[in-house]
Amino acid sequence: MPPSRRFDILSKRDVNKETFIKPFPEAGLMVTDSPADPQPSLRIEGGQVIELDGKLRSEFDAIDQFIALHGLDLSVAEEAVATPSQQLARMLVDINVPRAEILRLTVGCTPAKMVEIVRHMTVLEMMMGLAKMRVRRTPANQAHVTNWRENPALLAADAAEAALRGFAEVETTVRVARFAPLNALAILVGTQTGRGGVLTQCAVEESLGLRLAMKGLTTYAETLSVYGTERTFVDGDDTPWSKAFLASAYASRGVKIRCTSGTGSEALMGQSQGCSMLYLEARCLLVIRGIGSQGVQNGSISCIALPEALPGGVRIVLAENLLATLLGLEVASGNDAISSHSDMRKTAKLMMQFIPGTDFICSGYSAVPREDNLFGGGNFDASEFDDWNVLQRDMQIDGGMRPISEGDALAVRRKAARAVQALYQEVGFPPITNEEVEAAVVAHGSHDMPERNPILDLEAADKFLTSDVTLLTVARVLQQSGFEEVARNILEMGRQRLTGDYLQPAAIFDRDFHVLSGINDLNDYEGPGTGYRPENERWEEIQRLPQEQSPHEFIKDHIGTPSDRLVELGPAERGSQQEVVVGIGPAFGTALNYTIGGFSHEDVLTAILTGIAHEGLVARVVKVYHSSDCAAIGYVAAHLSGSGIGIGIQSRGTTVIHKRGLAMLSNLELFSQSPSLTLDNYEQIGRNAALYARGLSPIPVAVKIDSGARLRLIVKTTLLHRRETEEVQHDKLPVEVRFDWEPDL
Numbered sequence: 213m214p215p216s217r218r219f220d221i222l223s224k225r226d227v228n229k230e231t232f233i234k235p236f237p238e239a240g241l242m243v244t245d246s247p248a249d250p251q252p253s254l255r256i257e258g259g260q261v262i263e264l265d266g267k268l269r270s271e272f273d274a275i276d277q278f279i280a281l282h283g284l285d286l287s288v289a290e291e292a293v294a295t296p297s298q299q300l301a302r303m304l305v306d307i308n309v310p311r312a313e314i315l316r317l318t319v320g321c322t323p324a325k326m327v328e329i330v331r332h333m334t335v336l337e338m339m340m341g342l343a344k345m346r347v348r349r350t351p352a353n354q355a356h357v358t359n360w361r362e363n364p365a366l367l368a369a370d371a372a373e374a375a376l377r378g379f380a381e382v383e384t385t386v387r388v389a390r391f392a393p394l395n396a397l398a399i400l401v402g403t404q405t406g407r408g409g410v411l412t413q414c415a416v417e418e419s420l421g422l423r424l425a426m427k428g429l430t431t432y433a434e435t436l437s438v439y440g441t442e443r444t445f446v447d448g449d450d451t452p453w454s455k456a457f458l459a460s461a462y463a464s465r466g467v468k469i470r471c472t473s474g475t476g477s478e479a480l481m482g483q484s485q486g487c488s489m490l491y492l493e494a495r496c497l498l499v500i501r502g503i504g505s506q507g508v509q510n511g512s513i514s515c516i517a518l519p520e521a522l523p524g525g526v527r528i529v530l531a532e533n534l535l536a537t538l539l540g541l542e543v544a545s546g547n548d549a550i551s552s553h554s555d556m557r558k559t560a561k562l563m564m565q566f567i568p569g570t571d572f573i574c575s576g577y578s579a580v581p582r583e584d585n586l587f588g589g590g591n592f593d594a595s596e597f598d599d600w601n602v603l604q605r606d607m608q609i610d611g612g613m614r615p616i617s618e619g620d621a622l623a624v625r626r627k628a629a630r631a632v633q634a635l636y637q638e639v640g641f642p643p644i645t646n647e648e649v650e651a652a653v654v655a656h657g658s659h660d661m662p663e664r665n666p667i668l669d670l671e672a673a674d675k676f677l678t679s680d681v682t683l684l685t686v687a688r689v690l691q692q693s694g695f696e697e698v699a700r701n702i703l704e705m706g707r708q709r710l711t712g713d714y715l716q717p718a719a720i721f722d723r724d725f726h727v728l729s730g731i732n733d734l735n736d737y738e739g740p741g742t743g744y745r746p747e748n749e750r751w752e753e754i755q756r757l758p759q760e761q762s763p764h765e766f767i768k769d770h771i772g773t774p775s776d777r778l779v780e781l782g783p784a785e786r787g788s789q790q791e792v793v794v795g796i797g798p799a800f801g802t803a804l805n806y807t808i809g810g811f812s813h814e815d816v817l818t819a820i821l822t823g824i825a826h827e828g829l830v831a832r833v834v835k836v837y838h839s840s841d842c843a844a845i846g847y848v849a850a851h852l853s854g855s856g857i858g859i860g861i862q863s864r865g866t867t868v869i870h871k872r873g874l875a876m877l878s879n880l881e882l883f884s885q886s887p888s889l890t891l892d893n894y895e896q897i898g899r900n901a902a903l904y905a906r907g908l909s910p911i912p913v914a915v916k917i918d919s920g921a922r923l924r925l926i927v928k929t930t931l932l933h934r935r936e937t938e939e940v941q942h943d944k945l946p947v948e949v950r951f952d953w954e955p956d957l
Contacts, residue, residue: 227554231521240484240492243475243519243528244327248486252325254293256286265324273442275495278452282502285319292320301332304341304534307739311344318538319501323494326538330490330531335564338527338534343568344737345537347507347718347730349744351569352380353612354544355579357399358586362391362669363661364636365629365644365652368402370594372628373621374579375406377597378614380720381432383576385415385586388666392416394641394673396429397686398632400705401698405628408701409721411468411714415587418458425467428683428706431714432468434509434544434575438499439473440492443483456503463504466709468719470507470544471500475532476515489519493532501539506717508536509575511546511565514588520551520561530564542718542730544575550582550589558591566603566611569744571718573612581657594656604754610746617758626653627695634693639681642668767931770864772805775814777952784834784946787854791830792901794820795849796949798837798939799863807865808928809887811894818953819891820859823898829855829905831898833951836860837944840936843877846870848946855905859897864932865889869901880904881912887921 222228235242255263261280262269272280295317303309321329330338355374359366367384374382384399386392396414403410411431414424424430436455439445445452459469473496475489484492493510500508512519512529519525533545545565552558565573577600578590585593592600601615629652633644642665651661683706691699704725708714714721717730737743746754778801787793794817801813817833824831834852836845846860846868856872857880865886868879881900883889896913903910 225554227552227557229553230557231517233521235522237488238486240479240487240489241518241522242488243522243524244331244488244490244531246486246488246491249327249488249491250324252293252297252322252328254289254322254325256290259286261286261289265322274445274451275440275442275499278502279323279495279498282456283498284322287320288317289320289322292317293322293325297325297328298332300329301337304329304333304344305337310738311735314345315538315540319540321538323491323498326494326497326535327488327491329538330534333531335527335530338530339564339568342530342534342537342565342570343743344735345534346568346570346735347537347540347542348571348720348728349733349735350728351610351612351744352572352720353378353574354381354383354572354576355379355574356384356548356576356585356587356590357382357402357579358384358386358395359580359584359658359661360387360586361658361661361663362387362395362666363648363652363658363664364394364398364632364669365648366655366658366661367395367398368405368628368632369625369652369655370580371399371402371412372406372624373616375403375410376616376620376624377579378612379410379577379579380612381411381413381572382579383413383415383434387586388670389416389420390670390673392420392424392673393427393429393676394669396424397635397676400429400683400702401632401635401686401690402628404701404705405631405695405698406624407723408704409723409725411720422458422461422465423677425462425465427681428686428709430467431705431709432470433462434470434472436469436471436503436505437473437477438471438496438503439478439481440487440495441478441483441485443485444478444481447481447483452499452502455499459503459505463715466712466715468714469505470509470542471503471505472509472513473497473500474510474513474515474546475528476512476518480515480518490528490531494535497532497536497539497541500541505541506715506719507542507544507571509544509546510536511544511575513546513575514549516546516549516551526561526564529561533565533570540717540730542571544572545570547574547591548576548578548587549591551591562591566609567607569610584657598757598759601754601757604746605757608746608751608754610744610750610754614753615757622653627698629653631690631693631695631698634695635686635689638689638693639676639685641672641676763931767928767935769810770804770806770808770932772812775801775805777814778802778833779950779952780835781948781950784832784852784948786852787832789830789854790905791832791854792824792898792905793849793853793858794831794833795836795845795852795858795860795946796833797840797845797861797863797936798835798941799840799936800835800861803939804863804932804935807863807886807889808925808932809865809889811865811891813863814953815891816861816865816894817951819894820861820898821951821953823895823900824902826895827899827902827906829902833949835947835949837939837941837947840933840940842866842868843870843879846879847876850874852946853905857901857905859901862886862933863936864929867894867897869897869904871904883913883915885915885918885921887925888916888918
């Protein structure tokens with residue numbers, strides 16, 4: 213038997229480029245409910261945890277010890293573990309149970325207890341829980357800004373555009389580690405050009421990251437990796453205590469801290485101890501809470517393809533985001549690394565966070581082309597800005613981005629590139645040429661940029677790191693170079709570091725440097741009519757897509773001067789000869805002059821009449837005023853025709869061949885795919901109508917099927933039909949029309 217053609221086509225679909233495997237618990241390749249996962253348990257004596265999820269204190273590893281000491285709220289832990297998990301799951305989706313009541317208990321849950329709660333929940337229920345439990349009322353988004361050539365002008369320009377597009381945080385990283393100071397500097401200048409208050413970080417080794425923060429070049433950090441097994445922590449040269457110390461070092465310098473964890477990392481490093489991904493992530497989250505971090509970047513992050521290879525993988529990614537919120541942690545919910553070859557699968561995963569909203573929907577939307585993203589490509593990139601904006605508009609959802617015009621983008625990119633050019637000149641860095649600035653303004657990515665000498669830049673970066681140049685120097689130089697607003701924004705970022713207000717839970721800045729956090733912008737969702745939703749100015753902003761058109765402008769190309777070749781003669785009479793009557797709509801050749809396919813009404817009518825003439829028949833043209841419906845126009849034409857055969861044409865081009873005696877909505881041939889009709893098609897329609905009039909049965913006219921036509925043109929179809937309907941006169945009888953034309957016989 214030959215192979216199935218359909219299965220051959222399916223095998224080539226993008227989704228089948230992915231890897232799908234059966235669970236393998238021993239290797240940690242199981243998203244939840246591994247045989248090695250413990251059952252929830254907790255015993256406290258004398259204020260100390262003596263049993264945690266089936267382990268006695270004498271059996272605790274370093275993670276158990278840290279969770280017992282710092283991760284659990286012992287004042288409610290026994291009550292929390294004793295509360296039925298299904299009851300807690302139902303509280304999450306019950307609009308009558310406020311967030312605070314749930315949070316009071318869940319901060320006392322052990323890792324196994326947390327897993328047991330979400331075991332009872334569907335994806336829909338977890339999304340409802342996420343909408344209620346996220347920390348900050350107002351969702352936000354984070355951008356990745358990197359480029360393969362590590363060009364400072366392009367980094368600054370891309371960061372400025374990202375800030376203007378609404379990203380609340382911008383993260384960069386490096387291809388060569390020594391570039392870190394210059395890259396951090398470029399995105400600092402760029403973001404504060406686009407909008408004051410955007411938080412920035414440079415993802416590098418922690419000691420270097422801390423040095424950059426102390427210079428004032430970065431304002432948050434999220435690269436403090438946390439793992440769910442002791443051996444993985446050791447392999448990462450860390451312990452929960454060392455991470456807590458590092459977090460304190462950052463926070464003491466006024467730097468916002470968010471840890472990174474996510475399902476799959478322990479299995480990837482070969483140290484899962486046979487436990488499921490979700491259970492290990494629950495352990496991570498309790499460690500993160502114990503560290504005192506403001507939040508977590510989780511959602512599998514770089515390991516996303518690992519859980520997605522297993523059954524229920526995407527569900528568990530959503531579950532880990534929800535678990536973080538149950539501990540009061542700000543959540544940057546993944547959607548950064550490429551998760552699928554399939555656009556359908558990729559978008560379906562995104563919706564888990566996009567619809568309920570998270571503190572940061574992406575822990576790095578690639579605001580640059582995928583090939584320039586040094587974090588590993590980017591699940592969504594700069595080519596998909598418009599898609600994201602349309603999704604926000606479609607659903608009336610705030611996804612943390614705003615539409616901008618091309619002119620505004622070019623202006624802010626030029627300003628940022630010139631600012632970093634001036635800064636480089638004044639502090640003695642290798643010059644940024646005018647050619648680089650102009651290229652950065654219009655560039656899509658690195659390949660559009662002239663090359664720089666990386667050796668000179670690396671030498672400058674080394675000197676910069678050990679110099680006494682700080683945020684204050686940068687602000688002063690920019691102010692003296694004429695970039696006063698950028699200088700003020702950078703200086704204000706430094707002042708905010710001293711104030712420390714943005715070290716509140718889940719804090720971001722609005723456009724006026726006001727802090728929005730879990731203190732003054734606490735999520736208050738309790739069902740319909742509550743919580744955050746884009747309204748008023750924000751909803752107006754989301755709606756204003758640059759590509760949005762006025763309905764009147766949209767169809768202006770179909771309106772012209774009324775045809776002087778169509779002359780109304782008087783009331784139409786029923787014919788007695790062998791003929792074809794061509795009925796035209798009430799706007800045909802007058803209020804409208806072109807079909808949806810772009811053909812003039814005169815050319816369409818000429819083609820139809822030529823076809824009729826080729827078959828040796830005469831034709832009359834009748835204008836139908838009482839209806840704009842194609843079937844009704846054809847029905848009238850057939851009843852006025854001496855042969856009983858008529859053609860009906862709407863002004864947008866939809867055509868029908870009708871026969872007297874058939875019901876109005878029946879016909880001989882219907883051509884609903886009017887955008888696909890050519891002049892040759894119209895001529896053949898005339899021929900077939902004439903053949904029917906002669907009593908013959910011609911082969912129906914073949915018209916190409918365009919499955920995308922409705923998607924592209926339904927709005928134009930609606931507007932054209934509405935314009936035609938405006939010309940309807942219900943009491944006016946059909947009118948005979950003379951059309952001056954020359955047949956091509």
